[in-house]
Amino acid sequence: MTADREVLQLIQRLTPLTEVLSRIDGEVKPVIPRTLDVTAAVGRTLAVDAAAPWRPAAATALHDGWAVSADETLGAGDYAPMLLARSPSRVEVGQAMPPDTDSVAPYDVVKKTTNGAEALAAINPGEGVLAAGGDCDPAIPLRRTGERLRATDLAAFAAAGLARVTVREPRLRILPLRGSGIINSAARAIAADIERRGGAARIDEAGRGLDIALAAENTDAIIAIGGTGSGRNDTSVHVLGREGRVAVHGIALAPGETAALGFVDTRPVLLLPGRLDAALAVWLVVGRHLLSALAASKHKEEPAETVTLSRKVASAVGLAELVPIRRTPDGGAEPLATRYLPLSSLTRSDGWILVQAESEGFPAGTNVPVRPWP
Numbered sequence: 001m002t003a004d005r006e007v008l009q010l011i012q013r014l015t016p017l018t019e020v021l022s023r024i025d026g027e028v029k030p031v032i033p034r035t036l037d038v039t040a041a042v043g044r045t046l047a048v049d050a051a052a053p054w055r056p057a058a059a060t061a062l063h064d065g066w067a068v069s070a071d072e073t074l075g076a077g078d079y080a081p082m083l084l085a086r087s088p089s090r091v092e093v094g095q096a097m098p099p100d101t102d103s104v105a106p107y108d109v110v111k112k113t114t115n116g117a118e119a120l121a122a123i124n125p126g127e128g129v130l131a132a133g134g135d136c137d138p139a140i141p142l143r144r145t146g147e148r149l150r151a152t153d154l155a156a157f158a159a160a161g162l163a164r165v166t167v168r169e170p171r172l173r174i175l176p177l178r179g180s181g182i183i184n185s186a187a188r189a190i191a192a193d194i195e196r197r198g199g200a201a202r203i204d205e206a207g208r209g210l211d212i213a214l215a216a217e218n219t220d221a222i223i224a225i226g227g228t229g230s231g232r233n234d235t236s237v238h239v240l241g242r243e244g245r246v247a248v249h250g251i252a253l254a255p256g257e258t259a260a261l262g263f264v265d266t267r268p269v270l271l272l273p274g275r276l277d278a279a280l281a282v283w284l285v286v287g288r289h290l291l292s293a294l295a296a297s298k299h300k301e302e303p304a305e306t307v308t309l310s311r312k313v314a315s316a317v318g319l320a321e322l323v324p325i326r327r328t329p330d331g332g333a334e335p336l337a338t339r340y341l342p343l344s345s346l347t348r349s350d351g352w353i354l355v356q357a358e359s360e361g362f363p364a365g366t367n368v369p370v371r372p373w374p
Helices: 002-007 017-027 151-159 181-196 210-215 236-243 276-295 343-348
Strands: 034-037 065-068 089-091 103-105 110-113 116-119 164-168 171-176 200-203 221-225 245-249 260-264 267-272 305-308 320-327 333-335 351-355 367-370
Touching (some): 017 260, 017 276, 171 181, 181 200, 181 221, 267 276
Antiparallel strands (some): 065 089, 110 116
């Protein structure tokens, strides 16, 4: 009996979620920056401010029309045309403005006559013109260090002439410790979320030994799924303790209480439970935080939509809880499950909320931030 107890992975204490996240902030170091082509940098986190040369070098037309000096059109109207001092030049989008002009008048606002040209309406100074430096000013970064790059950012970079950017792209290795369908499906969902959030994910062959994965050097962090409990074949925490250091075993987060966090040298290792709901919950709350720390990202929170609860959410004090939420026909939202999240609650829900450990839950009528599933 004593020998059996010695091999059990017993949880001595549920570490508060805030303490786990603080430990990540204190011990996880950002990965080394690398330079990528802008076409491959979507979702990655900038390691250096992205700045572009002064653009345009001179004022240019924003639309087709007549290049004029706005002062010459002052007071012009349909019944009081204003004779222009000189015949205006025709300009097209992107063309540099001629000297002594500051605006682009639409074609129907200027009328050519035998005596010259007349303005039929007043034009405001700068109308239809992109000022020099109006697109890019090298003193003002297009995006700053720590910001995650969107497809729109990269399109603007390319238009400004930037071909490459310096980013942090954490490489995460995902190891399904057992070949079950549930664990494999969790691995795929987490890998897809890592890629969307700027990391590079690699899924190892199911059942590969954790010790082998921990010895690999071409990775910045390891996410292993399964084997965190006290079952007969649960050994992942013991293996991590033998090969490295277990910082936390047992997190005060439901679902996901058996999860563990540790390190091999300075490389973080996150051990997720083998249940789909628990693996996803720990990844969303702890794993994403870990990924942001590796990328040195300033944006750790997923955008949330505020909804009003149509019925209460009850939760135990001392335990943070992830709860799936579904919108109701009357415009409200209702919780679908707590503690254990059935597969049907995951598919029927529109997102999730996090009840903090110090809260007993939320009464009906509370406005709560709902975050989307990966």
